[in-house]
Amino acid sequence: MATAESSPRPSFPGRGSALGGISPVSVLLVAVAAALLVGCLRSETFAQLTVEGLALGAVYGSLALALVLVYRATRIVNFAQGELAMATTYIAWQLIQWGLSYWEAFFATLGIAFVLGTLLEVVLIRPVLHRSAIAAVIVTVGLFILIDGAVTWIWGGSFKFMPSPFGTKIYHVGGVAIARLYLGMLAVVLVSVVLVWALFRFTKIGLGMRAAALRPAEAALVGIRVDRMLAVGWGLAAVLGAVAGLMAEPSQFLLEPTLMQPILVYAFAAAVLGGLESPAGAVVGGLAIGVSLSLIVQYVPAISSELQLPFAFAVLIVVLLIKPSGLFGRREVRRV
């Protein structure tokens, strides 16, 4: 009878080498979190840097998650994801100039980002994706340049000032000064990420999107309109990117066309660290990159803030060389 041979397979891919149900990665993460906590309790500077790093890391993680969503849905890396986020941040700025309040502009921008992301997939990516994935990747590189040019053409290359949604208030927690800005960034990004996760995990359209990304041919057989799902996936990625752009801006206090370029590199490092296919990995990777950058610049004299980008790039290369599947990725096991 069918039930007789149901013992779990020991070598099932993607579950990691389970040591009594606990994977080495989660042990590592708990250890790192504990070390950070101890550091925070012993030093105020350390605590401040950790909070700042987490806030920036959440922004990187959000953009990384956008990259992962697109990669899972269409198997391509969207090099224009950061520029798209930058463009939507300019749109938010423009809406505020036209008299909307910050949060009105915030939510309106998310809606616009969704439409933009969906349109880009339908108009530019889908026609070439059927030919080859590399052609689609090249289109995203072209899109990078196109968006950059369009934003500079419309709004000019000079700095724009945008009001901060969180003000300049500083909280004092046990002698540690924490800017409301960073707590606000962290909260907004994490809430967005959780909402997107819940959409994928608990809704019917989320299930359809996962099925379409995992096995497009079989998904179509149960009546899922796969093309539509992939376009929605691009739309959601653009929304997450917009959140990243909007939250990155107040930490830099200025809006300029290069806003997202360094952040895209951090997001790539985060996505690769997390395993490129893993949404949770992208967020954890983003937080890890944010915190380590923030701490390393302070405590490692050899690495000054100018070396942050090369450091992120080094992380990317080391992960690709040593563990290409990242922290949460599964090894590529594909049935033909």
Place this chain on the structure above:
Amino acid sequence: MSALLELEDVEARYGPVHALHGISLAVEEGTIVAVLGPNGAGKTTTLRAVSGMVRRSGRIVFGGSPIERLGPAAVSRLGVAHVPEGRGTFSELTVWENLRLGAYARRGSIDSELERVFSYFPWLSQRRKQDAGTLSGGEQQMLALARAFLQRPRLLLLDEPSLGLAPVLVAELFRIVRELNEQEGLTVLLVEQNAHLALQAAQAGYVLEAGRVTLAGTSDELQADDSVRRSYLGY
């Protein structure tokens, strides 16, 4: 009476390779029809042509309307469930999610239908939260069948269900397919290497060779045919 599914002179190709050279066949409502033939005869392609997974020409009429221009999602929404070779279960999703996908194209609750599915596959209800990839091959085939049934199809396309399964599971599987046919009136177009099993379950059959129908008849006629006996039944 007119057939639920009718193929007339259907051709299909993969790039330059012609897989079907003008297939014509009919499936009456409420019957099981078997498609037999050697490897590479075009059996799987025939099913793929019906469900729209491959580009095809000719006429395919399902329930009175032409479907030869429709894609797989649209064909599926008309009431055709296709269990492809290799099962097509989503191994990364849970058993419950796989079943939910079966009813994806419909609105509303699926609880009462789940109960009916569990009456055919009782063990499934305890495994709802398990990843489908952790099921055995036989269980995955049953899950694929259960998911297809949740589509509430008028026609089930079943491709090589016995492939790689232990004989006892194959017997169990065919018992359920026959039950679904008899009790639920499910119409089945069945591709199967095991001609003996297929003709036992089916009322009619077609033999395909090199992309063409070379023989057609009722199961009894085919079982009595010398060439079928020699080539596919082995006695």
